[in-house]
Amino acid sequence: MKITINREGQEYGPYPLEQVRELLANGTIQSSDLAHCEGATEWVKVDQIPGIETADDSLPPVLDSAPAVTPSTDTDVPDTYTPTGQHEHEFVIECKPDFSYLTVQVPGNQSLKVESSAMATMSTNMAMKTKMKGGFSRLLGGESIFINEFTAEGGPAEIGIAPGSPGDMDHVYLNGSEEIFLQSSAYVASSMNVEVDSKWQGLKGFFSGEGLFLLRCAGQGDLWFNTYGAMIEIPVDGNYVVDTSHVVAFTSGLQYNVESVGGLKSLFLSGEGLVCRFHGQGKVWIQTRHPMAFANWTWPFRPQKNNG
């Protein structure tokens, strides 16, 4: 931040914040002089510049009334997301990040693929068809084997989609060359031109525990996926390690190995289990909670007679 000082009509600077503090301390400028911070719309008094007001205050901060870290509020994260980049269908994601809810506008006579039983609202001219996708291997993917196709018959229609797990949602536009691998329960919806199939990961996938049955999403169009917990998008260049149950999605430019963090001993003793070591260049999305931890946490409180 650069600060311009105005003293009796004469402008000085701009100075960095540190220098303003020094000038103030040695008396060159007064706290009642006018100051303009770079990018600000108004002139304020020097002692009103953020970062200045406490600089010449020799009293220690009062800890009781002022928390050291300002708690972040809900207003930090907008609860509504509308696409700013490339997209095929108009859509909005609301109630982010705790209970993200997707509403897609589907043009007349076009269709949308939606995770089964996730439809919450829709126009009356939306027709639903159930398609079995991927058959047995998708059953192995932990996801129900059905994806529903919703077609806007005769005119535009909208559909509201609510995933099962509490958490956030994101959108990517597939451009035809890059593919996305999705942890199977993260799938929410996609354009018709996006092919979704389960890819047998071999023993690598099998031994990696819950959640690493992957869906390969290829083609051109929109893809929406959700998390349990908050979502973090991480650009990877080189190597990056993610706990297998926290992997949500990654771009096809990344290769991965499933391994234990630090040898057999730590596999059993550290509680960290297996991780994915990604290498290459691309993006990985992770979730900040994982379903098995939730299941294990609630497990002791399950009603006994109601077994599953």
Added chain:
Amino acid sequence: MQTSIEGGSAFAYINVDLEPGETVIAESDAMSSMSSDLDMDAKFNGGFFSGLAKAYLGGESLFVNHFTNNTSSTRRVTLVQGTPGNTRTIELNGQEFCLQPGAYIASTPGVSLGIKWAGLKSWFAREGLFKLTVSGQGTVWYGAYGGLLEKEVDGEYIVDTSHLVAYEPQMKLNIQLAGGLFSSFFGGEGFVTRLEGKGKIVIQTRSLSGLADWINPRLW
């Protein structure tokens, strides 16, 4: 009366600051904390028979609690819903609103709660034979699991039965299958509610059945 809804969308709660002489009425078990000198009075939810009807047919409690400030300065009571999720208000000015069973949390004294026949169709969709209505003058607090979204419907609109929270009384509700026979049951959608008319509806962005479908396969 100063009120605010705080706690974010996942664990919302209601702060009610009562001026001397003011009262707020809440579902039993909704009070989480209050000033010690507030007077609490458990009353039948609109009379004995009406209360019984609401409890057994409308999914509400038999008793409601009246919190009254008989002191000479402002006192606070904090009210909560039972499920994780968001809380919203309806301002009533003589009109009526319908709430799904269990959504009601609290209201100001000018609001009266009633129940109405919802029809056999509603019962088939596991939504209960009766629906809860709020009417009169004042504020109603209601909540549900998930986020709450308000929508304006003009014409017809379909809502999954487990996602409808509140709607204006002129909306006509019909229960139907989500798609064809095969799709409706194998596609996991089952029954849906078809709303007809012009008015406001409120939906919840998560459902308990969705949560159960998500976590149950992991509990074995």
